Amino acid sequence: MNQIFLMGLIANRGLRKKYLAFFEEHHITVVLSTMAAGTASNTILDALGLEATEKTVYFALLTRDTWKSLKKELYEKMNIAVPGRGIAFLIPLSSIGGRKTLQYLTAGQTMEIEEESTLQNTDYELLVTIANGGHIETIMDAARSANAPGGTVIHAKGTGAEHAKRFLGISLAEEKEMIFIVVKTSQKQAIMKSIMERAGIGSPAGGIVFSLPVTSTAGLRLLEETEL
Template identity: 55%
Template sequence: MNTLYWLVTITDRPTTDAFLKLYKSFGVDVSLRTVGAGTAVQETLSTLGLEKTEKAVLFAIITADSWPRIQKALRRQMRIDVPGTGIAFIVPVSSIGGKRALLFLTEHQTLELKEESTLKDTRYDLLLVIANQGYTGSIMDAARAAGAGGGTVIHAKGTGMEGAARFMGIDLVNEKELVLIVSRTSEKNAIMKAIMDNADKKAGSIVFSLPVTDTAGLRLLDEE
């Protein structure tokens, strides 16, 4: 597929709406927003011009065509290079489960469908599942049946979901859960398909994967 990225933005909560408005102007619908808190020591905070404030964390899928223009706007309009404004970074997406989910996540962006992108010599992938709240059990049951181990769940709110019914055939509620599953790259497609086919349809699951370039703490999985 066309080169896709998982855009992560961390900023102070009062400026969240300004970032959302900026992304919207480029046709990027932020799929999830959640909260966080800074953990830097006071000396670092002072050096960077930051304060111990609550943070907002925004997640979105963007295309390679969108990123250069967004990056320029973040610098010029949001002045993101000024200490204390926030940070934004992108991670390559290796695959998305299903054409409808792909079109939904990139609806207003330039997208040219190509073969699935890969990074050489990656042994693991991080699977991310965006789902309606309350269906984690169904998702993990389907994933484990296809060989997955455990998962981690993050609570978040969905944004930019107005067109979800048209693409996914289901109304996606605002309360979301983000499920993170690390799997072997060789098992990734089977696990993603199991979630898409067998998890409760009311979950409205959207699943995609990010390449994991290195790991620590997966020795037991390596030895199996």
Template identity: 50%
Template sequence: MSELYLMVTIINRNLTKKFMDFYTDTGLEVSMTAAGSGTAANEILDYFGLEGSEKSVLFHVVTDGKWSEVKRKLSKEMKIDIPGVGIAFVIRISSIGGKKALNYLTCGQEFVKGDESVLKETKYELVVVIANQGYSEDVMDAARKVHAAGGTVIHAKGTGAKKAEKFLGVTLVPEKDMIFIVTKTENKNDIMRAIMDEAGFESKAKSIVFSIPVTDTAGMRLMEEIEESMHLTNNNT
């Protein structure tokens, strides 16, 4: 069995093309790239050799075997361990909505499906949706019908159009919205299914959805109250 991870790479923005070319050469043709800003103090920036605060954040889905390969090459070929280059880390994925989406995101990586993530006692999950830009409200409308309280949208640029045609049977535009929804674990499957049904490949949103276990939270009381209120309202109608 294999594990699936969301690999996040944070680099100085002027290195974006170099890293994207590197990842493509290693077989990671499907990615999302968003702009970011660093917040470290000047002395920290100087110590690590970082130039300014303009960053790019790259998202890829990798298996544990691919991560081992990429991690080794990041150090050897991209010199990521040298101060000022960037950082990369992985977060375990617990589930992906549909076999087509799995094949598209892993892009030919060797993967043997097993049970969902070993983090089975988590109270919350982060549902991540990748949709065509401008359709985030369609995604959230679907999610709210099954007790999702709200989400956060990040504008990104996607790659892997040819892979989308091969694995999904659809053409995807590069401009993307990434929607992050934190929800109770027991609501995760309903939310993912609702998004797939109402804003999935057959819709203009062309959404892909997966989830990540959340090990701990703070500040979730209001969201819990909203979800509970929505649940009671739906049950009474």
């Protein structure tokens, strides 16, 4: 089976156009990007002969087979092994909100649909909702109606607007919100359902949602107390 992963890739901001072209070349149509800053100390930067640089963080859903070919060319074409050129990492998905959403996020990649990740039995999961800008309260109201705790928002730019019209029949704005909510696994389905019904595809928010397994937590006292 061709498992689905969330790829995170951090690279120098000046390489943004090159990376977007690189993703397109590998048929990765939907990419979310947001600005960031590196935290390497001056001592490390001096030792490597580097200057402090601004970063861009990219997120995309990949199949295992896509990652195999992408990883090879990250080394060969993007020189990711060179200090300061970037890093990439994968996180397995545990579920995704609807078949159409999955087809949209992985279009162009060969895949077989799996039911759940091998890490499906975790106590907590991270819900990630990607929506058009300006709809944070709609999404959080939907999540809270199913007893979700608070979330964290990242502002990002998205690609694949024309692609969305073809797969989802809707027009998506380039400006995106990524909302992260850590929830108990037992609450996941109800929260995802509420978000999809009230802020999902076909709504002005145009939200899509998926979950990532969380293997350990700290600082979730209020969530833990509800289980007592």
